[in-house]
Every structure is written in structure tokens, then in C-alpha cells.
Amino acid sequence: MSSIEGTVEPVVIIGAGHAGATLAGLLRQQRFAGAITVIGDESHAPYHRPPLSKKFTDDSMVQWLKPIEFYADNDIELLLGVRAVRIDRDSRQVILDNGDHRKYGTVVIATGATPRMIPVPGADAAGVLTLRTIPDAQQLGTALDRTKALAVIGGGYVGMEVAAVARSRGIDVTVVEREDRILARVASRELSRRLTDYHVARGTRVVTNFDVAGFETTDGDITSVLSGDGTAIACDHALIGIGAVPNVELAQQCGVHCDGGILVDRVGHTNVPGIMAIGDVTRRPHDALDGLYRLESIPSAVEQAKHAAAAIGRAHGGAHETPWFWSDQFDLKLKIAGLLEEGISTIAREGEVPGSFGLFHLRPDRTVCAVETANSPKDFMAGKKLISERIPVDPTLLADESVPLRDIMAAGEKARS
Numbered sequence: 001m002s003s004i005e006g007t008v009e010p011v012v013i014i015g016a017g018h019a020g021a022t023l024a025g026l027l028r029q030q031r032f033a034g035a036i037t038v039i040g041d042e043s044h045a046p047y048h049r050p051p052l053s054k055k056f057t058d059d060s061m062v063q064w065l066k067p068i069e070f071y072a073d074n075d076i077e078l079l080l081g082v083r084a085v086r087i088d089r090d091s092r093q094v095i096l097d098n099g100d101h102r103k104y105g106t107v108v109i110a111t112g113a114t115p116r117m118i119p120v121p122g123a124d125a126a127g128v129l130t131l132r133t134i135p136d137a138q139q140l141g142t143a144l145d146r147t148k149a150l151a152v153i154g155g156g157y158v159g160m161e162v163a164a165v166a167r168s169r170g171i172d173v174t175v176v177e178r179e180d181r182i183l184a185r186v187a188s189r190e191l192s193r194r195l196t197d198y199h200v201a202r203g204t205r206v207v208t209n210f211d212v213a214g215f216e217t218t219d220g221d222i223t224s225v226l227s228g229d230g231t232a233i234a235c236d237h238a239l240i241g242i243g244a245v246p247n248v249e250l251a252q253q254c255g256v257h258c259d260g261g262i263l264v265d266r267v268g269h270t271n272v273p274g275i276m277a278i279g280d281v282t283r284r285p286h287d288a289l290d291g292l293y294r295l296e297s298i299p300s301a302v303e304q305a306k307h308a309a310a311a312i313g314r315a316h317g318g319a320h321e322t323p324w325f326w327s328d329q330f331d332l333k334l335k336i337a338g339l340l341e342e343g344i345s346t347i348a349r350e351g352e353v354p355g356s357f358g359l360f361h362l363r364p365d366r367t368v369c370a371v372e373t374a375n376s377p378k379d380f381m382a383g384k385k386l387i388s389e390r391i392p393v394d395p396t397l398l399a400d401e402s403v404p405l406r407d408i409m410a411a412g413e414k415a416r417s
């Protein structure tokens, strides 16, 4: 697959989401000369999903990834409302649901994920919603106009963001969470505690250890959420936000190894030559850690698109990666970098602005593995640098808010050299 000279075989990207569309753009940016096709089963051009849970009541909710003319201007064939139904490895073709096909030299699976459903009675009732796409967000926005009581099932980032928007509009909001805390899978205990307090102080009810057993309905409309022990939470709408399942079917059908996502290497190669995968659908190794991770975030999708573009165009690979993520809840701008797994202690720095903070999570060797911040860009930037450069910190200095972070970093760099 040569980028500038020689025979250039076509690249077919399945999934017109953040990862797929970014990859197409990057390939052209690095002057990849072959045909590029992006196949998307949604009817919309590629768009940003983060505003869907933060601005679903605003006109600014729909934000295109690129201006629509970008694709034609860059000779990228964008097929919308079309589903890829099979990858034929022998003939190197992607078969589409409209009977058409596209030949590939490299096919990149970027099919993302689908909201996880709860297989309980009443889950198909009117008023039980999920959130992944523009139509989902439009439906949620419209429903909110007539919602008096909203139950959010699952205290993950998407659920907590929706809860914050709904509560800000005066709706009675209850978040029910199966674990003993919100954000159990993705945040530290300390961040979960602080965010729970923030939501509760604004009138949201947060009910933990609540395992949803069903939805009660009247004439097909939801009236309450039920737990296994019979507790009922009355509501007229519910949003299910309990994570997303990777769309691995195409990969599985053609012999690509999957295990909780399509298994890829750091660059995006699968076990099958000519088939790559990127984005939410993948499980992959990470620079700084052992094991495989399915990271569902924009920075991760973009990072993978960069690596894949470099590999397809045979360009130089991307730099060292530090995973990061953001979330907006009420007036809190949360920014999180790194991964918590190796952390054994947490040091909190309260910010100068009331309510702002940085939580630094340290490994046994006193390097920072993750930082969780609220309204504190300084802590975020410093934390990200500490993580990516593995600079050791003195915990006593870090705990002392009168010591500037730049001095702590300088001391760490000196100690290391």
C-alpha cells in the first residue's frame, strides 16, 4: 500500500463515525493516492457524539466532523445509509446491503458500538430510551419537554451528563446504579464520591446497589423502574446508559479474532492480513500498560486513526500516547488523563476556584498513572505531562497546595536525572 508512488490499492473503511472519518481525512492529508471509500449505515454525515449527551436540548447539538463538501473535495467516497454486510476475504470485497460491493487492498473496520440493553420485562416500553445517534438525541430532547420524572439507568458518564441536563431543567431525576457507586468502571472512588455529592446537592437522587429487574407500564408507557427486591422508582421516562457493546459481527464472520472487541495490535492490525480495525470496536494494547483495553473515547479513536493512517501510508508512526477523556456535568468541566489500574494512592489538590480540584493517582514508584480534574486545566496539563513523561513526584509536596505544580515537576525531573 504505497502512499505516493507505485500501485495503490483501495482503502475501504466500514463505519462513518469518528474513527473512520478521521482516518479517511488523515490518509488524504498525508497524500495517500488510492481510492478511499467510507461506508456508514447512519443517514447523517460523520458527526461528533459528545454533544449528544451534553447539548441535546440545544440547536448546537449537531456538530459535523468535517464540512460535508470535505469528502468530495478530497476524493473520498462517502456512502451514507448503506450497511456493509460481509467482508469476502477471498475476493477482497466488502459486500453492501444495497447489493453493491467495493474492492479493497485494506479494509478498516470502524463500526463502533451499540448501546447495551437490559433484557428485562418492559424494556421495550414507550418512554424507555437509549442514546448513541442524532435521532436518539433528538428523541431524548423532545421527550424531555414532557418529562416530569426521569430515571437514568446506569451512572456512567453518558448517564450522569444526561442527568445533569435534565435536572438543570427542573426535572425530577433519579440515577439508579447497579454497583455501589457511580462511574465505578471508569473513575476513582474519590471522584465518584465528589460527583455524587455534586449531583445530590442539586436535587438529583442517586440510588446505588440497584439491579434493574423490570419496567412497570400502563398502556405500554413506562411508569416505574423495578429492582429485584421490589423497590419501585416512579418515572415517566427512562434513559438506559449502561455502556455499549462493540459491533464485532462483520469481523467475526470473516475469521478476525474478537474477545470483548476486535483484537488489534498497537497500529490496528488484526490477525487477518489486509483487515484492520480502529475505534470503540477494538480491544488493544496500550503503550504504558500490560493487557488489552477497549477505550471508548474520542482521543483514543483519533490516536488509533493516526496509527492506522501511518501504517497504510507507510509513514512514521504516532508519538507516545496518554489516554484522556472529558465530561461536562452542570458547570463542571471534567478532564481525566491516564488509567487508574496501577494507582495505589490518591492525592487531592483543591483548586483556587471554588469546586475545582485535581486528583493525582500514584503508582508504588511515585509516578502518576492517572489524574482526574474538575475545572482545573492547570492540574490536567501538568498531570498529563507527569503521566506521559513518567516523572516521579514527592507526595508530600504534591499534597501541599502552596507548592506550584511546576516546582513539583522540576523537583521530580531533577530527582530522576
Ligand SMILES: Cc1cc2nc3c(=O)[nH]c(=O)nc-3n(C[C@H](O)[C@H](O)[C@H](O)COP(=O)(O)OP(=O)(O)OC[C@H]3O[C@@H](n4cnc5c(N)ncnc54)[C@H](O)[C@@H]3O)c2cc1C
Binding pocket: 014, 015, 016, 017, 018, 019, 020, 039, 040, 041, 042, 048, 049, 050, 051, 052, 053, 082, 083, 084, 085, 110, 111, 112, 113, 131, 132, 133, 158, 247, 250, 278, 279, 280, 281, 295, 296, 297, 298, 299, 301, 324, 325, 326, 327, 328
Ligand atoms: C452520547 C455520547 C457521549 C459521548 N461523550 C464523549 C465525551 O465527552 N468524550 C469522549 O472522548 N468520548 C465521548 N463519547 C465516546 C465517543 O463518541 C466514541 O468513543 C467515538 O464516537 C468512537 O468512534 P468510532 O468511530 O469508533 O465509533 P462510532 O462513532 O460509534 O462510529 C461507528 C459508526 O459505524 C456505523 N456502523 C456500524 N456497523 C456498520 C456496518 N456494518 N456498515 C456501515 N456502518 C456501520 C455505526 O452506525 C456508526 O455510525 C461519547 C459517546 C456517546 C454515545
